[in-house]
Amino acid sequence: xxxxxxxxxxxxxxxxxxxxFLVASGLTLIFGIxxxxxxxxxxxxxxxxxxxxALSTLFGGHFxxxxxxxxxxxxxxxxxxxxxxxxxxxxxxxxxxxxxxxALILVAEEVRSIVAGNEVHGVQVPGWLSGSIELGLMSxxxxxxxxxxxxxxxxxGLYLVVxxxxxxxxxxxxxxxxxxxxxxxxxxxxxxxxVFAAGVALAALAGMIAAPMSSVYPGMGGGILxxxxxxxxxxxxxxxxxxxxxxxxxxxxxxxxxxxxSQLSGLSVYLLMALILVWRPQGLVSKGY
Amino acid sequence: MTRTSxxxxxxxxxxxxxxxxxxxxxxxxxxxxxxxxxTPYLSDLVQKIVIFSVFxxxxxxLVGTAGLVSLGHAAFFGIGAYVTxxxxxxxxxxxxxxxxxLAMLGAGAYALFVxxxxxxxxxxxxxxxxxxxxxxxYFIFHDxxxxxxxxxxxxxxRPALAISGVxxxxxxxxxxxxxxxxxxxxxxxxxxxxxxxSRFGHALAGIRANEQRMRAxxxxxxxxxxAAFVLAAMLAGLAGFLMASKDGxxxxxxxxxxxxxALLMMIILGGLGSLRxxxxxxxxxxxxxxxxxxxxxxxxxAGRWQLTLGLTMIAFVALMPKGLAGxxxxxxxxxxxNQHEH
Numbered sequence: 001x002x003x004x005x006x007x008x009x010x011x012x013x014x015x016x017x018x019x020x021f022l023v024a025s026g027l028t029l030i031f032g033i034x035x036x037x038x039x040x041x042x043x044x045x046x047x048x049x050x051x052x053x054a055l056s057t058l059f060g061g062h063f064x065x066x067x068x069x070x071x072x073x074x075x076x077x078x079x080x081x082x083x084x085x086x087x088x089x090x091x092x093x094x095x096x097x098x099x100x101x102x103a104l105i106l107v108a109e110e111v112r113s114i115v116a117g118n119e120v121h122g123v124q125v126p127g128w129l130s131g132s133i134e135l136g137l138m139s140x141x142x143x144x145x146x147x148x149x150x151x152x153x154x155x156x157g158l159y160l161v162v163x164x165x166x167x168x169x170x171x172x173x174x175x176x177x178x179x180x181x182x183x184x185x186x187x188x189x190x191x192x193x194x195v196f197a198a199g200v201a202l203a204a205l206a207g208m209i210a211a212p213m214s215s216v217y218p219g220m221g222g223g224i225l226x227x228x229x230x231x232x233x234x235x236x237x238x239x240x241x242x243x244x245x246x247x248x249x250x251x252x253x254x255x256x257x258x259x260x261x262s263q264l265s266g267l268s269v270y271l272l273m274a275l276i277l278v279w280r281p282q283g284l285v286s287k288g289y
Numbered sequence: 290m291t292r293t294s295x296x297x298x299x300x301x302x303x304x305x306x307x308x309x310x311x312x313x314x315x316x317x318x319x320x321x322x323x324x325x326x327x328t329p330y331l332s333d334l335v336q337k338i339v340i341f342s343v344f345x346x347x348x349x350x351l352v353g354t355a356g357l358v359s360l361g362h363a364a365f366f367g368i369g370a371y372v373t374x375x376x377x378x379x380x381x382x383x384x385x386x387x388x389x390x391l392a393m394l395g396a397g398a399y400a401l402f403v404x405x406x407x408x409x410x411x412x413x414x415x416x417x418x419x420x421x422x423x424x425x426x427y428f429i430f431h432d433x434x435x436x437x438x439x440x441x442x443x444x445x446x447r448p449a450l451a452i453s454g455v456x457x458x459x460x461x462x463x464x465x466x467x468x469x470x471x472x473x474x475x476x477x478x479x480x481x482x483x484x485x486x487s488r489f490g491h492a493l494a495g496i497r498a499n500e501q502r503m504r505a506x507x508x509x510x511x512x513x514x515x516a517a518f519v520l521a522a523m524l525a526g527l528a529g530f531l532m533a534s535k536d537g538x539x540x541x542x543x544x545x546x547x548x549x550x551a552l553l554m555m556i557i558l559g560g561l562g563s564l565r566x567x568x569x570x571x572x573x574x575x576x577x578x579x580x581x582x583x584x585x586x587x588x589x590x591a592g593r594w595q596l597t598l599g600l601t602m603i604a605f606v607a608l609m610p611k612g613l614a615g616x617x618x619x620x621x622x623x624x625x626x627n628q629h630e631h
Contacts, residue, residue, distance in 0.1 A: 031413060037413045037416060037417070039550075085603070088607070092606075092610065094358055095352070095553070095557060095561075096606050096610065098360065098416065098550070099550075099553065099557060099602060099606050100602075100603060100606045102550040102602070103598075103599040103602035104599065104603070105599075106598055106599030106602070107596055107599035107603075109595055110593050110596035110599065114593065114596075222546070226420060226421055226424045229420060229421055230417075232417065233410075233417050233418055233421065237413065237414065263432065263433055264432070264433065265432075266425070266428030266429075266432045267428060267429065270424070270428075271425075273418070274406055274422075277407070277409055277410065277418065278406065278409075281409040281410050282410075
């Protein structure tokens with residue numbers, strides 16, 4: 001592998017890792033704060049990708065507007081779903097949460113099949129982001145750079161919200177001691193609903209950004225869900241910085257696994273998880289769960 | 290008898306044994322008589338229920354008895370099936386005496402690897418880690434070509450058992466397949482029933498209730514959990530062997546996590562911690578899925594069975610947290626509460 005290819009693969013790895021982070025951060029927040037294991041999180045990623053496909057004809061060239069509209073729709077969906085399906089799961093054990101969210105996947109897949117059919121759809125890269133750019137030694141697609149930048153921006157925004165705002169303070173407090181936060185008079189019900197909606201919006205955003213690169217197809221949520229579980233396990237449940245670190249690590253291992261061992265590339269990420277479990281079963285950045 | 294027999298309730302052991310313990314025997318009798326009365330389609334359906342009951346019982350040992358929620362149990366089922374297919378020869382039927390233990394050992398070996406790592410974690414971590422390792426096994430069979438890739442592979446001959454040239458069991462015959470599956474279910478049920486009453490079963494129940502206390506009492510809880518994990522996987526491998534012999538083919542979807550999720554639904558549907566519940570839940574789930582996807586019953590909705598099944602599961606979680614087997618106690622409790630009020 002020559003140096004330019006190596007650089008391009010590194011960029012691919014970072015871009016994939018950042019995309020994973022968008023999905024995994026929502027997953028880890030929802031678990032860390034509400035204690036709910038959400039198997040349906042991959043479905044939100046899928047819903048995002050289908051939103052990108054459906055909205056692209058509606059918004060024409062206004063790609064950024066389309067992303068914002070999609071996120072708003074997804075957040076609304078998350079808000080309602082939390083209300084109807086999740087709000088009474090908090091007191092139940094993990095087993096019931098697994099079942100409920102597993103059932104939601106079935107429903108989401110079937111609704112998707114009714115609304116959008118079972119074909120694979122391609123989503124066009126918006127005009128102003130198409131083509132490649134010369135980066136010194138190599139050329140790289142502009143859209144992939146845009147995806148990196150957008151994910152980084154969101155990650156930064158998430159960091160600022162969680163660490164610098166009042167809402168973020170409540171979220172952090174909620175993650176470390178739920179009952180204390182409740183007894184201090186915080187409206188925990190609303191806090192949960194907001195966090196859940198934000199998690200759904202983040203997953204949908206990842207789906208929307210990924211849609212032009214990966215196309216849109218049935219069952220696309222299942223694959224990313226399991227990789228995100230791996231990310232959360234490696235990073236440590238409930239930790240956003242752990243999720244970022246683990247996402248990048250998984251992105252690197254997966255991308256270079258594909259380069260070096262094409263046949264067994266699917267295994268590399270799981271072997272990484274096995275190694276981390278031997279070394280630090282509580283995850284890289286553990287909060288002591 | 291004496292006056293005391295009126296005032297004292299019957300001893301709990303006797304009460305618990307009266308009707309419920311006769312039910313499995315009745316069910317077994319019905320099971321043995323079934324193929325004589327049923328059409329091939331129904332007989333096949335019953336056989337599927339029987340095989341999945343073995344599979345569900347094995348997961349019940351983990352989730353119900355030891356309190357370990359595994360979301361990757363289908364991996365061991367699929368490995369059992371694949372080992373059967375891979376070890377069968379193309380020139381003649383493989384021996385059950387070789388293939389069956391091999392399938393169970395194959396599943397057990399992978400469980401030793403997965404269990405040793407995943408049991409270092411707890412709770413929701415354990416759920417995610419077992420799921421991820423099951424997916425790893427899925428990718429091994431799906432992405433590589435040694436076992437047919439995503440298409441899976443066929444068994445040229447179904448296994449048979451011959452002693453000094455005389456074929457005793459030939460799984461090419463539907464009746465033989467049926468009775469082998471029924472026998473496996475009986476054996477699994479008896480084994481797990483005995484296990485629940487043994488020191489090992491009580492230790493697992495103790496771990497479910499309070500692991501720290503068990504550790505303080507001197508139990509090596511990690512070893513107990515690992516033993517349960519491997520044993521459950523071996524029984525799942527047995528179910529996988531039966532599945533491969535029934536279908537004469539295997540494919541990666543046997544290992545998919547959708548299978549694991551459906552299996553969890555079966556044991557919870559029946560009610561956790563009871564063997565009868567696992568079998569009952571499997572019956573209800575498979576029949577429900579069969580009914581929901583039958584055009585004769587649901588017409589145009591039949592093609593959308595995932596939607597109806599999903600909504601049914603959501604309703605179930607919301608309304609029956611203790612499962613079907615728990616309905617009876619749920620109802621009794623309510624009656625008792627009503628009596629207290631009066």
